[in-house]
Each structure stands twice: as C-alpha cells, then as structure tokens.
Amino acid sequence: MKFTKMQGIGNDYVYVNCLEETVENPGEVARKVSDRHFGIGSDGLILIKPSLEADFEMDMYNSDGSQGAMCGNGIRCVAKYVYDYGLTDKDEISIATKSGIKYVKLQVENGKVKTVRVDMGAPILNAGLIPIVSENPQVINEAITAGGREYRMTGVSMGNPHAVVYIDDVKGLDIEKIGPLFETHPCFPDRVNTEFSRVLDDHTVEMRVWERGAGETLACGTGACAVAVASILNGYVVKDQPVTIKLLGGDLEIFWDQQKNTVFMTGPAEVVFDGEIKL
Numbered sequence: 001m002k003f004t005k006m007q008g009i010g011n012d013y014v015y016v017n018c019l020e021e022t023v024e025n026p027g028e029v030a031r032k033v034s035d036r037h038f039g040i041g042s043d044g045l046i047l048i049k050p051s052l053e054a055d056f057e058m059d060m061y062n063s064d065g066s067q068g069a070m071c072g073n074g075i076r077c078v079a080k081y082v083y084d085y086g087l088t089d090k091d092e093i094s095i096a097t098k099s100g101i102k103y104v105k106l107q108v109e110n111g112k113v114k115t116v117r118v119d120m121g122a123p124i125l126n127a128g129l130i131p132i133v134s135e136n137p138q139v140i141n142e143a144i145t146a147g148g149r150e151y152r153m154t155g156v157s158m159g160n161p162h163a164v165v166y167i168d169d170v171k172g173l174d175i176e177k178i179g180p181l182f183e184t185h186p187c188f189p190d191r192v193n194t195e196f197s198r199v200l201d202d203h204t205v206e207m208r209v210w211e212r213g214a215g216e217t218l219a220c221g222t223g224a225c226a227v228a229v230a231s232i233l234n235g236y237v238v239k240d241q242p243v244t245i246k247l248l249g250g251d252l253e254i255f256w257d258q259q260k261n262t263v264f265m266t267g268p269a270e271v272v273f274d275g276e277i278k279l
C-alpha cells in the first residue's frame with residue numbers, strides 16, 4: 001500500500017490516495033500502520049476517496065481502529081494532499097466527511113499549500129446529540145466526577161463529541177491517568193474526546209487533549225474548535241473575534257462566526273514522507 005505520512009501541528013496520520021489504492025478492512029489497517037514500534041507510527045489512518053457529492057471524501061480511523069466522523073487536522077492535510085499531489089488545481093475545495101460536506105480554502109506559496117482555512121460547520125450543543133447524558137438541554141459548566149475529583153465540563157460536538165474541562169495546571173496534568181476515565185465515563189455513550197484547558201487571556205486558551213480511540217495526541221482540530229466555542233459560551237474569551245488555541249504541537253486560530261453560526265479553523269498542514277508498506 002502506497003501512503004503519505006502527514007501532520008497538522010503534530011497530529012499525524014497515514015494518508016492513502018484511494019483514487020489509486022484499495023484498502024480492505026480499514027480499521028485493522030489503521031491499528032497496524034499506527035503502531036509506533038511495529039508500524040509506520042501515527043494517530044490513525046485517513047483515506048482520500050472520490051466523492052459524488054463533493055470534490056473528495058475523507059474517511060478517518062483512529063489508532064485503535066474506530067472510525068471518527070470528523071478530523072480537523074486531518075481535513076487540512078487532505079486539502080494539502082489533493083492540491084500538492086495534483087489531484088486538483090482548485091484553491092477552494094469541498095470535502096465530504098461522515099459529518100457532512102466541509103468547505104476549505106487553501107493558502108498556496110510557491111505551488112504548495114501552507115495553511116488551510118476550514119469551514120467546520122455549526123457546533124452542536126444539544127446534550128442528546130453530542131451525545132452526553134444530562135438532565136439539561138445543554139451541558140455548560142456542568143459538574144462531572146472522575147477519579148474521585150469533581151470537574152466542570154462544557155459539551156460540544158463538532159461532528160464528534162468533546163468534553164471541554166477547565167483546570168489550573170494543564171502542563172502538569174497526569175493525562176494518561178485521567179484521560180481514559182473521561183473517555184469511558186458513563187456520561188458519554190459514544191465515548192468522548194476530552195480537552196483539558198486553561199484560559200491564558202481573553203483571546204487565548206491552552207489545551208491538552210485525550211482523544212477517543214487514540215489517547216493523548218499533540219493536537220486536535222475539532223477539539224480546538226470545541227474549546228473556542230466552550231470558552232465563548234462560558235464568557236472566558238471575547239466573542240465575535242478569533243481565539244488562539246495553543247496545543248502541544250502548535251497553535252490554531254479559531255473563529256466562531258455566531259451570525260452565520262459556523263466555526264472557521266485555520267492552521268498549517270505538512271508532508272512528513274511518502275512510503276510503501278506491505279500489509
């Protein structure tokens with residue numbers, strides 16, 4: 001199988017051009033290629049496919065083989081791949097995902113995509129649709145107990161479920177211990193991605209993420225969108241202006257346009273290397 005390893009602020013996936021390759025059992029392939037000792041090493045697998053309803057389709061799998069409906073860092077890399085590898089010459093592209101069609105704008109320098117702005121769509125705040133088990137219609141600053149400690153969480157779906165939790169010490173957090181307790185908490189029937197966050201100023205939030213199906217990753221694009229939305233809903237950052245989300249692998253700029261009710265995410269995408277693997 002021919003592949004390209006790419007990363008978006010350190011959130012790395014193995015990308016396969018399925019206009020040329022066929023991948024059988026993608027969940028199993030995702031587990032195999034993601035292994036950092038016995039495989040290529042990645043946070044998962046992303047298939048780039050032809051689409052009848054959009055320019056291309058993105059199909060993503062986490063490193064545990066589970067399928068994700070949306071991937072913010074992944075979609076920027078898909079956009080770079082299709083442009084840089086000559087599958088399109090358009091700088092505005094539509095990409096079908098399991099959470100609907102997303103529209104991306106490419107910023108091209110010397111013939112290569114540097115950054116990508118993605119219209120990520122409307123955040124979903126309805127508890128049942130995220131899904132989060134709650135007595136309230138929306139989960140904003142709601143108590144949750146994990147590992148014997150009470151946290152406050154805000155629930156947002158960006159096509160996939162996120163619990164945004166504000167804590168004082170993001171860098172010192174024992175995420176390997178607390179992350180799985182959130183991921184498998186009975187409040188989240190489909191498991192959850194958890195963003196452990198701290199507000200730095202009224203335009204900036206730092207976060208670390210424990211991803212459903214992948215563990216701690218250096219960045220999560222949908223998670224960064226969820227953090228920006230949650231921080232606006234809680235009144236921690238200024239609304240109607242871009243918010244900088246600082247992740248372990250770099251920064252993303254997130255703008256929740258509340259008039260259009262859509263979230264824009266802007267950030268880089270990079271190729272690490274091309275290769276071929278025997279499955």
Ligand SMILES: N[C@@H](CCC[C@H](N)C(=O)O)C(=O)O
Pocket residue numbers: 011062067068069070071072073074160161193211212213214217219220221222223
């Ligand atoms: N890293 C991604 C999100 C990947 C999917 C997630 N783990 C899920 O299962 O919902 C991003 O950049 O958004």
